[in-house]
Amino acid sequence: MTTNNHEVIFAIVNAGFAEDAMDVAREQGVRGGTILNARGVARADEAAFFGISIHHEKEILMMVVEKSIRDNVLNALYTEMGMAKKAQGIVFALPVSDVAGLVQIEEQKVETEV
Numbered sequence: 001m002t003t004n005n006h007e008v009i010f011a012i013v014n015a016g017f018a019e020d021a022m023d024v025a026r027e028q029g030v031r032g033g034t035i036l037n038a039r040g041v042a043r044a045d046e047a048a049f050f051g052i053s054i055h056h057e058k059e060i061l062m063m064v065v066e067k068s069i070r071d072n073v074l075n076a077l078y079t080e081m082g083m084a085k086k087a088q089g090i091v092f093a094l095p096v097s098d099v100a101g102l103v104q105i106e107e108q109k110v111e112t113e114v
Contacts, residue, residue, distance in 0.1 A: 006102075007070050007093045011061040011077050012038070017087035018059035024080045025063055028073045033063035064099060 009030075011021045018035040025033065038058040065073055070093050081089035 003098055004095075005067060006064050006096045006099045007067055008096050009063045009065055009070065009073055009077070009091065009093045011063075011081060011089055011091045012040075013059055013061065013081055013087040013089040015057035015059055017081060017089070018061045021061045021077055021081050021087065021089065022063075024076050025061070025073050028076050029069045030063050030065055030073055033061050036060040036062065064096060064102065 009025075011018070011025075013021055015037075022030075022033055022035075036059065038060050040056050040058045063073070074091055074093060077089065077091045081087040081091070083089065
């Protein structure tokens with residue numbers, strides 16, 4: 001079990017954009033993620049106030065990443081998938097206290113060489 005070396009990044013985008021967001025994240029070193037289907041909710045007057053159109057169907061891309069690449073991933077995702085783009089994405093990261101089940105690349109190489 002790895003402790004305090006990872007964070008989870010969430011990218012909430014309009015439906016149909018999660019795969020594109022994953023491609024952006026892979027370019028920054030992310031190895032994989034999980035896509036969840038979701039539905040956004042907002043009051044109509046709030047949507048009009050911010051001048052954005054609300055697409056109720058959303059996708060959430062959830063990725064557990066090493067802290068060392070977190071900032072690069074967040075910046076790349078927001079640059080390519082942010083509110084000013086068609087994906088109208090919101091990205092954020094949360095700390096993860098423990099991780100089990102992730103295979104480190106270095107460990108994987110050693111196992112295949114033996």
